[in-house]
Amino acid sequence: MKDKLRKRVREERQSWEQYDTDLEGLWNNIEDQLEKNVQKGPHFYKIWMKIAASIALIIGVGWGTLSILGGRNEDQLYALKDISPELAETEYYYANRISEQLQLINTSSADVNGIIEEDLALLDEAYKELQQDLKDNADSEEVINAMIENYRIKLQILEKVLEKVRTNEKKETAHEIII
Amino acid sequence: MKLLYKVFMPVVLWATICFPALADSSGDDDTKVSKTISQGYLMGENSYLEITNKYGQILINNSANDSVNVKVEVIAYGKDGAAATKILERVDFDFVQTNQYLTLETVLDRKSGAFKELWNNIGDYSKTLLSKNKLEINYVVSVPVGTALTLNNKFGDVFIADRNQKVDIDMSHGDLRANDLNASSSITLSYGKAQIKEIKDGNLVLKSSQVTIKSIGAAGIESVSSEIMISKANEVTLNSRSDKLIEITKVERLEGKMALSNLKLGELLKSLDINLRYTDISIRQIPFNFSLIRIEGKYSDIDLDFDANTHMDVDIILDEDQTPLPFEGLTKEYVDDKKGVLRLRGIIGDKNNYKGNLNIDSEKGEINIRLQPQQSVKSN
Numbered sequence: 399m400k401d402k403l404r405k406r407v408r409e410e411r412q413s414w415e416q417y418d419t420d421l422e423g424l425w426n427n428i429e430d431q432l433e434k435n436v437q438k439g440p441h442f443y444k445i446w447m448k449i450a451a452s453i454a455l456i457i458g459v460g461w462g463t464l465s466i467l468g469g470r471n472e473d474q475l476y477a478l479k480d481i482s483p484e485l486a487e488t489e490y491y492y493a494n495r496i497s498e499q500l501q502l503i504n505t506s507s508a509d510v511n512g513i514i515e516e517d518l519a520l521l522d523e524a525y526k527e528l529q530q531d532l533k534d535n536a537d538s539e540e541v542i543n544a545m546i547e548n549y550r551i552k553l554q555i556l557e558k559v560l561e562k563v564r565t566n567e568k569k570e571t572a573h574e575i576i577i
Numbered sequence: 578m579k580l581l582y583k584v585f586m587p588v589v590l591w592a593t594i595c596f597p598a599l600a601d602s603s604g605d606d607d608t609k610v611s612k613t614i615s616q617g618y619l620m621g622e623n624s625y626l627e628i629t630n631k632y633g634q635i636l637i638n639n640s641a642n643d644s645v646n647v648k649v650e651v652i653a654y655g656k657d658g659a660a661a662t663k664i665l666e667r668v669d670f671d672f673v674q675t676n677q678y679l680t681l682e683t684v685l686d687r688k689s690g691a692f693k694e695l696w697n698n699i700g701d702y703s704k705t706l707l708s709k710n711k712l713e714i715n716y717v718v719s720v721p722v723g724t725a726l727t728l729n730n731k732f733g734d735v736f737i738a739d740r741n742q743k744v745d746i747d748m749s750h751g752d753l754r755a756n757d758l759n760a761s762s763s764i765t766l767s768y769g770k771a772q773i774k775e776i777k778d779g780n781l782v783l784k785s786s787q788v789t790i791k792s793i794g795a796a797g798i799e800s801v802s803s804e805i806m807i808s809k810a811n812e813v814t815l816n817s818r819s820d821k822l823i824e825i826t827k828v829e830r831l832e833g834k835m836a837l838s839n840l841k842l843g844e845l846l847k848s849l850d851i852n853l854r855y856t857d858i859s860i861r862q863i864p865f866n867f868s869l870i871r872i873e874g875k876y877s878d879i880d881l882d883f884d885a886n887t888h889m890d891v892d893i894i895l896d897e898d899q900t901p902l903p904f905e906g907l908t909k910e911y912v913d914d915k916k917g918v919l920r921l922r923g924i925i926g927d928k929n930n931y932k933g934n935l936n937i938d939s940e941k942g943e944i945n946i947r948l949q950p951q952q953s954v955k956s957n
Contacts, residue, residue: 508876510855513836517801517819519786524749524767531731533686536664536712537632540732544750547768551785554804555819559837562855566876566941 399409475529478545490550499556508563514556521552582592607654607711610661614649616672624677626720627727631683632713633926635730640719645679647672647718654711664712665698683714703763749784798833815840815851845870853877862951863887866931877942888926890931895919895944900948 445553479486503514525548594674607874620626621856628635630814640646642772651668652817655661671682688858720726728735735748744758750768762779764771771788776796781788783800790805795812804821807813807828815833817823825831826843829936834852842849844862848869851858858872863939865887872879883889891907897949907923918940926948937944 508855510837513818513854520801524784531631534631535710536667536685537732538710540632540750544732544768550766551802558819558821559855562837562876566855569943570941 424443427461475526476532477529478542485546488546489549492553495553496549496556499553499560501564502560503556506560506563506567508559508566510559510563514559517555517556521548521555526549600735607656608661609650609652609654610658610665611650612665613651614626614647614670616647616866618645618674618679620645620651620679620721620724621677622723624679624721624724626718626724627678627680627682627729628681628712628716628718629682629684629717629729630733631731632712633683633730633733635716635728635733635735636718637649637728637735637740638717638719638725639722640878643721645718645720645724647681647716649681649683650713650715652713652715660710664710668712668714681716682717700855742886749949817856853879864951865927865933865941868931869934869936871934871936872939874937874939877939878945879937879939879942880945881947882951883946883948884932885948886927887948888924888928888930889934889935890924891921891935891941893921893935893937893944895921895937896941899939899944902944903948904946 480488500514503510525545528541528548530547532538532545534541612644619889622646626645642713645753649670651665653664653668654659655664662671667686669687671680671684675678686782713733715717722739722741725744726737726740726790727745728737728748730746730748730751732749733751735746735751735753735755737744737746737753737758739757739759740755740762741759742860743760743761744755746753746763747765748769753764753766753771753773755771757775758773758779759777762776764773764776764779764780765782766786766788767784769786771786771790772788773788775792776790776794778795781799783798783803785802785804786800787804788806790807790810792809793807793811793813796810797814797816798919799816800818800820800823802819805823807823807825810825810828810831812830812831813825813828814824815831815835816840817833817835819836820838822839822841823835824841824843827846828842828844829846830848831842831845832848832850834854835856836854840851840853840856840858841857842860844864845860845867846864848868849860850869850871851873853872853874855876856874857878857880859910861882863870863881863883865884867887870881871956891904893902894912897911899919902921904921904923904925906925907921910916910920910922912920
C-alpha cells in the first residue's frame with residue numbers, strides 16, 4: 399500500500415509543481431503583518447496606561463483631599479489636646495502636675511521608681527486603648543471622661559507615693575536627731 | 578458555625594426590622610432613636626455563653642428553663658433624627674450558636690468601608706467628637722443557672738444573679754454587681770466599682786477600682802491603685818501595688834506581697850506570710866491559737882494586737898531605735914551593730930496554749946505589738 403502511494407507521488411510530482419513558490423511575496427506579507435502588530439501594540443498600551451494613570455491620579459488626589467478635609471488618618475490617634483482648647487488646657491494641667499510630682503519623687507532617696515514606672519506604664523496602656531475607643535465616635539463624652547480620669551489616677555498615685563516617701567523621710571530625720 | 582450564623586442572622590435582622598421604635602426623648606434637646614432585638618436559644622447541659630459588648634449594660638438573670646433569652650435594646654442619641662438614626666445603623670450583632678456554645682457580640686461599623694468612614698468624617702474631627710452623639714447598647718439575658726459565663730464589657734455596668742457555673746468577667750469603665758458566684762470565678766475590673774456578695778473561689782485583677790466583697794473563699798487578688806473591702810475571707814493571696822487600702826474584717830490565711838499600699842486586718846485567724854515595701858499593716862485581733870505570722874517589711878509600719886494568753890516563738894529583726902516591745906525574757910543580739918540592727922529571740926506566753934510563730938524582719942519601719950484581752954471583731 400505504501401509502495402503504491404510512493405510510486406504515484408513520484409509519477410505525478412511534476413504535474414503538481416506547475417506554480418513556483420513566491421518566497422519574496424510570502425516574506426513581505428509576514429513583514430507587513432509584523433509591522434501592523436508592532437504599530438498596534440504601543441498605541442493601545444499607551445492609551446490604557448493613560449487611563450490607568452488618570453484613575454490612579456483621581457483616586458490619589460481624592461483620597462488626599464478627603465484626608466486633609468476630614469482631618470483624620472486611620473492610624474492616627476487623638477489625645478485630649480486635639481479635641482478642644484479646654485481639654486488641651488486640662489491635659490496640660492495634669493501633665494505638668496504629674497511631671498512635678500515625678501521630679502520630686504526622683505530627687506528623694508526612696509527606692510520606688512520601679513513600682514511607679516510599672517503603675518504609669520499600665521495607665522499609659524489604658525490611655526492608648528481609650529484613644530482607640532475615641533475612634534468609635536459612639537459615646538465620645540464617656541471616653542473623654544475616662545481619659546481625664548486616667549490623668550487624675552496618675553496624679554493621685556504619685557501624690558500618694560510622695561506623701562509616703564515624705565513621711566518616711568521625716569521619721570528618719572527624727573531618729574537621726576534622737577541619736 | 579457559618580451555617581448557624583446564616584440561619585440566625587436573618588432572624589435577628591427580622592427582629593430588628595419588626596421592633597424599631599422612634600421617640601423623641603423628653604427633657605433634653607437630643608433626639609433619641611431605639612431598636613430592640615429579641616432572641617431565644619435552647620441550650621443543653623454544660624452549656625457556655627459568651628457576651629462581648631461596649632457602651633451599655635449587661636444584665637444576667639437566671640432562667641427557669643434550659644434556654645437563653647436575649648433582649649438587646651440599642652438607644653442612639655443625636656442632634657436630630659437623621660443623626661441619631663445614622664448612629665443606630667452603625668450597630669450590628671453576631672449571635673452564633675454552635676451546639677452548647679452561644680456567643681453574642683456587638684459589632685460597630687461592620688458595613689462601613691474605609692472610604693465610607695472617611696467620607697462620614699469629613700469636617701472638623703474635634704467637632705464630631707464633641708457632638709451629642711451617644712450610644713447605649715443594653716443586654717438583658719436570662720441564662721440557666723448552670724451555664725458557664727464569659728462577659729466582656731466596656732463603658733457599661735454588669736449585673737449578675739446567683740451563678741453555679743464558672744464566671745469569667747473582663748470589664749472596664751463600668752460597675753459590677755454580683756450575687757453568689759458559687760463556682761470558680763475570674764474577674765478583671767478596670768476603672769470601676771464592684772459589689773459582690775460571695776465568691777467561692779477564683780481570681781481578681783483590679784486596676785484603679787473600688788471593690789466590696791461580703792465573703793470570699795480561696796482567691797488570688799492582683800490589684801493596682803484600688804480600694805478593696807472584704808468582710809470575710811478564707812485563703813487570700815495578694816499581689817498589691819499602690820493600693821489605697823485593702824481591708825479584710827476576718828481572714829483565715831493571707832499571703833503575698835504589697836508595695837506602696839496599706840493593709841488593715843480586723844481578725845487574723847490562722848496565718849500571715851507577707852512581704853511589704855512602703856506598706857503599713859495593722860491587725861486588730863490575733864487569737865491565741867494562730868499558727869504563723871511572718872512579715873518582711875521595708876519602710877513599713879507594723880501594728881499587731883495579740884491575745885494576752887498567746888504562747889509563741891518570737892524571732893524579730895528590727896532597728897534598735899524602735900519603740901520597746903512588750904516581751905520579757907527574750908535574748909537580744911546585734912545583727913549589724915554599725916547600722917544598729919537588733920535580733921530578739923525567745924518563747925513567750927502561757928505554755929498551756931497552742932504555740933504560734935512570730936517572725937518579723939523589719940528595716941526602717943516602726944513595730945508596735947500589744948498583748949491584751951480581746952473582743953470579737955464584727956463583720957460588716
